[in-house]
Amino acid sequence: MKRGKFFGIGVGPGDTELLTIKADKLLKKIDVICSPRSAESKPSLALSIVQPILDERNDNYEILDPLFPMIEDKLALNTYWDQAADIIKEKLVQGKDVGFITLGDPTVYSTFSYVAKRLKDLDFKIDVIPGITSFTSCAAAAGISLAEKDEIVVIVPKVDDRLAGILEYGDTFIIMKTSRHSEILEEIVSKDKRDKSIISVQNCSMDDENVFKGFSKDKKYLSTTIIKFDNKDE
């Protein structure tokens, strides 16, 4: 029997209309949708984004919702990813196509890559449909450009000493999930004496989107801070 294909599908930052035409078409016909949850009780955000598209379907499709808890224990995480790869594999060998939906883009800090690696090793065919990343969407919401001309952009998922080292070389810094580490971020950034603008966006492109100047200090999961240093030659 012909094996199914495994797709990584980027669903963008939150607004269903920010999916691509390609992702929309695929989600209207794919056999199985895989949408990991971070906790048993927590509905998947990625699934809620594509739900309006799925609601238009009149045919049958399956949803897999493996648990991917937000933990640091590498060994335990590997077990979760192994399990997810196993249940997806089961569908693929039945000839079913499986789409793994992921917030933003599947190639940018997504758990998709861990599962994809396992399935690639088993010689399954894999395809990735890019998605709108949180940071371009945040820049759009804030009405700013991320970069112009020769400006260097740095994307930082975790604030630590490396940021202090890299700071002087970049023009725009995108700090992902910034609420986890806004105090140390503020401390590091304040040491750079260049003129700068700091904008944070929470829940970008969603109904409760919030754009404001300065750092993001409450505990919202989906918050991004963009730091732009002024270029002297502007």
Next chain:
Amino acid sequence: MKRGKFFGIGVGPGDTELLTIKADKLLKKIDVICSPRSAESKPSLALSIVQPILDERNDNYEILDPLFPMIEDKLALNTYWDQAADIIKEKLVQGKDVGFITLGDPTVYSTFSYVAKRLKDLDFKIDVIPGITSFTSCAAAAGISLAEKDEIVVIVPKVDDRLAGILEYGDTFIIMKTSRHSEILEEIVSKDKRDKSIISVQNCSMDDENVFKGFSKDKKYLSTTIIKFDNKDE
């Protein structure tokens, strides 16, 4: 009379289906499409990407195609952007909405920002529809992830001494329009002794897409190189 609104519309890397649903809907109804050309004789690539969407329209719409030559002379460039802002302004004061289409995303190295600044200063309303960036699309085409866990991603539009300084701090480097400066890029990168993988993509998501290992050496305009350094703790 009510003034029109100015939209920056990201059209993604090349495949029409990589436009968002939102951009697709907007392009099917917007009054005026602005699509800069880099030379009189050269058709706009962004326009060719959205042409299949425009072909579905049965109503009238206008196309503006101001000239944005690829030159370095700042004073001359300012004149071109002023002129473009002027012709767009004319439509906006007539109450027409104008969509400025741009390859990739309007907030990432796009001439949209220069024109938008001018219209913002005149108090026109501006909205940005994000687009799929070339680099996530290139990663998808190459079947790699751009970043996982705590990895720092650096986007470099021009290769010079700054890259040499920043190299040790980043994990993934995205070199835009790499064919312009692949020799110096190779020289700088070879000095970093970490294990690395180097992948280049030309004309990503288009019919003649080309993905290969190593640097991009011919003169194709749309070429991107992704350099990933191995993380020891993987």
